[in-house]
Amino acid sequence: MVFFFAIPNLYMLFISFMQVGGYGGVVYHVTLSNYGLLFHWIEFKVIADSLLFALLVTLFCLGVGYPFAYIIATAPPRKKIVLLFLVIVPFWTSSLIRTFAMMFLIGTEGFINSVLLSLHLIHQPLDMLYTLGATYVGQFYSMLPYMILPLYASLQGIMDHPEYMEAARDLGAGARKTFWRVVAPLSIPGIATGSLLVFIPTLGTFFIPLLMGGGGVVLVGNFIENQFLAADNWPFGAAASALVIAITLLLIGFGSRYMNNAFLEEGK
Amino acid sequence: MRLSMMSAALGTVLLATTLAGCGTSSTPSAAGNAHTISPVLDVGNFAAYLPHEILHQFEKKYHVHINYSTYPSNAELLAKMQAGQEFDVAVASDYMVQTMTKMGLLDKLNFSDIPNFKNIAPAFRNLPFDPHSVYSIPYLWGTVPIAVNTHAVHVPVTGYKSLLNPVFKNNLVMVDSPRTLVGIALMMNGHNLNDTQTSALNQAANTLDQFRPQVKVFNSNDPHVDLLNGEATAGIVWSGEGALAYSQDPWIVPVFPKSGVNRWFDNFIIPSSSKARYTAELFINFLLTPKISAELENAEEYSDPDTAANPYIQKSLLTNPWLNPPQWVITQGEVMKAIPATGNEQFNNIWEKFKQS
Numbered sequence: 082m083v084f085f086f087a088i089p090n091l092y093m094l095f096i097s098f099m100q101v102g103g104y105g106g107v108v109y110h111v112t113l114s115n116y117g118l119l120f121h122w123i124e125f126k127v128i129a130d131s132l133l134f135a136l137l138v139t140l141f142c143l144g145v146g147y148p149f150a151y152i153i154a155t156a157p158p159r160k161k162i163v164l165l166f167l168v169i170v171p172f173w174t175s176s177l178i179r180t181f182a183m184m185f186l187i188g189t190e191g192f193i194n195s196v197l198l199s200l201h202l203i204h205q206p207l208d209m210l211y212t213l214g215a216t217y218v219g220q221f222y223s224m225l226p227y228m229i230l231p232l233y234a235s236l237q238g239i240m241d242h243p244e245y246m247e248a249a250r251d252l253g254a255g256a257r258k259t260f261w262r263v264v265a266p267l268s269i270p271g272i273a274t275g276s277l278l279v280f281i282p283t284l285g286t287f288f289i290p291l292l293m294g295g296g297g298v299v300l301v302g303n304f305i306e307n308q309f310l311a312a313d314n315w316p317f318g319a320a321a322s323a324l325v326i327a328i329t330l331l332l333i334g335f336g337s338r339y340m341n342n343a344f345l346e347e348g349k
Numbered sequence: 350m351r352l353s354m355m356s357a358a359l360g361t362v363l364l365a366t367t368l369a370g371c372g373t374s375s376t377p378s379a380a381g382n383a384h385t386i387s388p389v390l391d392v393g394n395f396a397a398y399l400p401h402e403i404l405h406q407f408e409k410k411y412h413v414h415i416n417y418s419t420y421p422s423n424a425e426l427l428a429k430m431q432a433g434q435e436f437d438v439a440v441a442s443d444y445m446v447q448t449m450t451k452m453g454l455l456d457k458l459n460f461s462d463i464p465n466f467k468n469i470a471p472a473f474r475n476l477p478f479d480p481h482s483v484y485s486i487p488y489l490w491g492t493v494p495i496a497v498n499t500h501a502v503h504v505p506v507t508g509y510k511s512l513l514n515p516v517f518k519n520n521l522v523m524v525d526s527p528r529t530l531v532g533i534a535l536m537m538n539g540h541n542l543n544d545t546q547t548s549a550l551n552q553a554a555n556t557l558d559q560f561r562p563q564v565k566v567f568n569s570n571d572p573h574v575d576l577l578n579g580e581a582t583a584g585i586v587w588s589g590e591g592a593l594a595y596s597q598d599p600w601i602v603p604v605f606p607k608s609g610v611n612r613w614f615d616n617f618i619i620p621s622s623s624k625a626r627y628t629a630e631l632f633i634n635f636l637l638t639p640k641i642s643a644e645l646e647n648a649e650e651y652s653d654p655d656t657a658a659n660p661y662i663q664k665s666l667l668t669n670p671w672l673n674p675p676q677w678v679i680t681q682g683e684v685m686k687a688i689p690a691t692g693n694e695q696f697n698n699i700w701e702k703f704k705q706s
Contacts, residue, residue, distance in 0.1 A: 101690050104448040107431075123701050190579040208519065210580065211566045296525050296567025299705050311527065312697040313424040314690070 090326070097319035107315050115320035124304070128324070131301040135283040138220050142228035142279045143272065145221075150232035150271075154240050165233070168226050176223045180292050183219055184210055211295025219293035220283055227282070228275040235271025239264055273339035281329050301325055387625035390632060391416045393426065393439035395615065398489075400648040407635050413628060430454055435622045438629035443614045444528070446485045447478040447687035455484045456621045462630035465637035465655075473654035476614060477684045485616035486633060487654040489646070491588035492603075492674055492682060493529050493611045496522075496572075500600035501582040508606040509537055512583060517563045522575040522584035525567035527700035528685060528693075529611060531557065533585065536609030542683045545692030554699045561706050576601050589651045592671035596650075603671050605678050612674075612682030614654075 097115055100108045118124060153164045171179060186192045187209040194206040209215055239245065245267070249259040287302030296303075301321060308318030392404070396419040404415050418436075420426045423445040430436070430449070441449065449455050460466055466486060479485045497506045504514050512521060523530060532542030534553035544550070566575055572586040573594040586594075594601040617633045619626060635641060643661030646653040652672045653659075659667065666672055674682075688696075 103690055104451060104687060123698065123705065126705065127701075188578055188580060206579075208565075295565060297564065297704055299701065304701070307697070307701070309428075310422050310424050311525075312693065313427065314694065314697075315428070 093319045094323055096316055097323045099316045101314045101316050112316075115316045116324075118317060119320060119324060124321070127299055127301050127304045128321075130299075131284055132328075134217075134220070134300060135280045138217065138224060138283045139228075139276050139280045141217070141221050142224050143276060146225055146228035146232055146275065147272075150229050150236050153229075153233050154236035168229050168233075172226050177288065179223060180219055180289060183215075183222065184292060187215060187218075210293065211297070213294060213298055216290050216294040216298045219289045220286060223289065224279045224283060227278040231274040231278060232268065232271040235268045235274075236264070239267045270340050273336045277332060277336045277340075280332065284328065285325055384627050386411055386413060386631065387437070387628040388412070389414050389416060390625055390628050391418070391435055391437045392632065393418050393420065393429075393436040395419060395440060396421055398440065398615075398649060399645065403636070403641055403644060406641070407632060410635070411628070411631060427454075430620055430622070433622075435624065436620050437623040437625040438617060438619055438632055440488050440615050441485075441618050442685070443476065443478040443616070444685040444687045446616050446618060449618065449620075450479070450484050451687060454620055454622075456619045456623060456626065457483050458486065458617075458619060458633075459626070459630055462627060463634045463637070465634045468637055468639060468642070468655045468657035470654060470656040472679050473614070478614075478686050479616070485618050486637070488615045488617050488636070489649060489651040490612065490614045490654050491651045491672075492605070492678060493524065493533070493585060493587060493613065494591065494603040494605050494671070494674070495583065496576055496586050496591045496594065496601060497583045497604055498576060498581075498598075498601050500598075501579075506583065506604050508604075508608055509533060509585075511604075512563060512585075513559055517583055519562065519565045520582045521560070521563045522566050522568055522572045522581035522586060523560075523564050524572060524586055525569045525704075527696040530585065530703075531696045531699050532611055532683075532685065533609070536611075536683060539608075542609065542611060543686045543688055545688050545695065547695070550695050550699060554703070557699065557703050558706065561703060567704065573597075588671045588674075589649070592650045592666075592669050595669055595671050596665065603674070605674055610674070610678050610682045612678060612684055614684070 096107060098111050098113070100110045100112050100114075102108045119128070149164075149168075153161055153168075156164055184191075188194070189206045189208070189210065191210070193209070194203075197203045198206065245263055246259055249263045254262060285302045286300065287306050290296075290298040290300050290303055305318050305321050305325070308314045308321065312318075390413050392415050394417070398419070399417075401417075404417060407413065408415055418434075420429060423442050426439060426441055427445065427449065430439075431454075446455070463486065469487060473487045473490065474482045476482075476487070495506060495509065495512065502516060504516055505511065528542075531550070531553055534557040535542050535544050535549060537556050538549065538552045540549045540553070565581055566572075568575055569587075571590070572581075572584060573590040575581045576584065576586070576591075576594045577597055588603065591601065591603050617636070619629050619633075623629055636645065637655055639655065639657040640661050642653055642655040642658035646658065646666060647661075647663050650666060650669075650672065653662065
C-alpha cells in the first residue's frame with residue numbers, strides 16, 4: 082500500500098506545488114499558482130462538467146441497476162445464475178474493447194445505421210458516434226455492472242431474511258409500502274457502495290469521452306492527461322488531479338457512513 | 350475491503366504515470382569508449398514506428414543486444430529523460446530536438462561515424478530546429494495537409510478556408526494537437542507557425558473559432574479510420590495517416606494550401622547520458638543504409654529523407670500523393686521550433702477553449 086499508493090500520490094502532491102520549467106519539465110520552486118489556475122473559467126467549467134457528468138451517469142446506473150438487481154435477487158435460483166452471468170460476462174472483457182465494439186455499432190456506417198437504412202426507417206445516417214450522448218451511453222454501459230453487483234449483494238442479504246418483509250406485511254403494509262419502508266432503507270449500503278463505485282471512476286474517466294465523444298467532450302480526466310502529455314505542464318496536471326482526489330476522498334468519507342452501518346445498527 | 354481494493358487500483362494507475370518521475374536528473378555523460386561496440390544498446394522511439402525485423406538485423410550484424418522502449422509523445426520522452434531514463438539513441442520531433450538542445454540534454458553527433466549522412470538530401474539538412482545539423486539527423490518526415498474525400502464531396506477545396514463551406518458542417522476530422530492547429534490558424538493570418546505574440550495568437554484564436562462547428566472529431570491516433578468509414582469527409586491530418594487512407598481509398602487526397610503547410614521531422618538524437626555513443630552512431634548509420642531505410646519507409650508509410658533509398662521503396666509509396674508533396678512544400682513548408690513554456694501555455698489555452706466551445 083505504501084509503495085503503490087502513498088508514494089506516487091505524495092509525489093504528485095509535491096509536484097503540484099512546484100513550478101513548470103521554461104521549456105516544460107518541473108522546476109523545484111514552491112508555488113501555489115497551480116491551484117489558483119484551477120479557478121480560471123476553462124478549468125472551472127471542465128471540473129463542473131465532469132461532476133455533472135459523473136452525477137448523471139450515477140443516477141442512470143442507479144435507475145436501471147436497481148430494478149435489475151431487484152429482479153436478480155428475487156429470481157428463482159436457476160434464473161438468478163443466468164442473470165448474474167449476463168452482468169458478469171461483460172466484466173471479463175476489457176472495457177476498451179467493449180468501447181470499440183460500441184463505436185462500431187453506432188458509427189455513421191456502423192451496424193445500427195446500416196440496419197435502419199436498409200429497412201428504410203431513415204434516409205440519412207444518424208449522427209450518434211462522437212456526440213455527448215454517445216459519451217453518456219458509453220460510460221453508463223461500462224459502469225453498470227459496478228452498480229448492479231453491490232446492489233444485488235445488498236438486496237440478496239435482505240431477501241435472505243424474509244422475516245423483515247413478513248413482519249411488515251403482518252403489520253398491514255402493502256407490497257409498495259413494504260418496499261419503500263423496509264427494503265429500500267435496508268438497501269442503502271448497496272446504493273451508497275454502487276454509487277461510489279460508479280461516480281468515482283466516472284469522474285476520472287478519459288478514454289470513453291475521447292473515443293465516444295470524439296475528443297470534443299473534455300472532462301477533467303482528459304484535461305489532466307493533456308496537461309501531462311501535450312501541454313507538458315506536470316505541476317498543473319498534478320494540481321488538477323489533487324483536486325479530483327480531494328473530491329473523491331470527501332465522497333468516500335461521506336459515503337462510508339452509509340456503506341455498512343445500516344445492518345449493524347439493525348443488529349444492535 | 351472494497352475501499353482498499355479501490356485505492357490500490359487508483360494507486361496503480363497513478364503509479365504508472367508517476368514512476369517515471371521518481372528518479373533524479375540524468376547523470377553526466379560517461380566516457381564514450383571510442384570505437385568499441387557496446388554489447389547492449391538502449392534505443393527509444395515512438396510506439397509502432399520501427400519494424401522489429403530491422404532491429405534484429407542490426408543485432409545480428411554487430412552482435413549487440415537492443416533494449417527497445419517506446420513512448421507515445423515527445424513530452425513523455427522529455428519526461429523520461431529528465432527522470433533519468435537512459436537512452437543511447439532516441440527519436441524526437443523537430444521542436445523537441447531544439448528544446449532538448451537548449452536544456453543541454455543532447456550530445457553533438459560525430460558525423461565521421463555516420464558516413465551515410467551523405468544519403469540525406471540537402472533539403473533535409475540544416476533544418477530550422479538544428480540549423481547546422483549538429484545534434485540530429487532526420488529519421489522520417491511528413492506534412493499536415495488537408496484531406497478531402499473527393500468521392501463524397503464535390504466542392505472545390507483549395508485552402509483551409511474552403512473547409513468553412515457548409516457542406517463540411519460537423520464533418521471534419523482534425524488531429525488533436527495545439528501546436529499544429531493553432532499553428533495553421535497563425536499561418537492563415539500571415540504569421541509564422543512559431544509566433545507566440547499575444548496579438549498574433551488572438552487573431553489565430555478568432556480564426557480557429559470559425560472552424561468549431563465544422564469539426565466532428567479530434568483524433569490524433571487513427572484519423573484515417575474516420576476518413577475511411579464515413580465519419581468525416583475532410584479534415585486536417587498527418588500525411589502518414591492520409592497515405593494510409595489513400596492506399597485503401599484513392600479518392601481521399603491531400604490538398605497543400607498555399608497559405609502555409611506544416612512540415613514535420615522526427616529525428617535521431619543521442620542524449621548526453623548515452624553510455625554507448627559509438628554503437629548509437631553505428632545504429633543511426635545502419636538505419637541510413639538505403640536498403641534498410643527503404644525497409645523502414647515501406648513498413649511505416651511516412652516520407653523518407655534518405656533519398657538514396659528510393660530505388661528500394663515500393664512503387665505505390667513513391668506515387669502516393671500524400672508522401673510526395675509538391676517541391677514548394679518540401680522547400681517552403683514551415684517547421685516547428687521550440688517555444689517557451691509561456692507560449693506553449695497560450696497555445697494550449699486557445700486549443701482547450703476551442704475544443705470546449
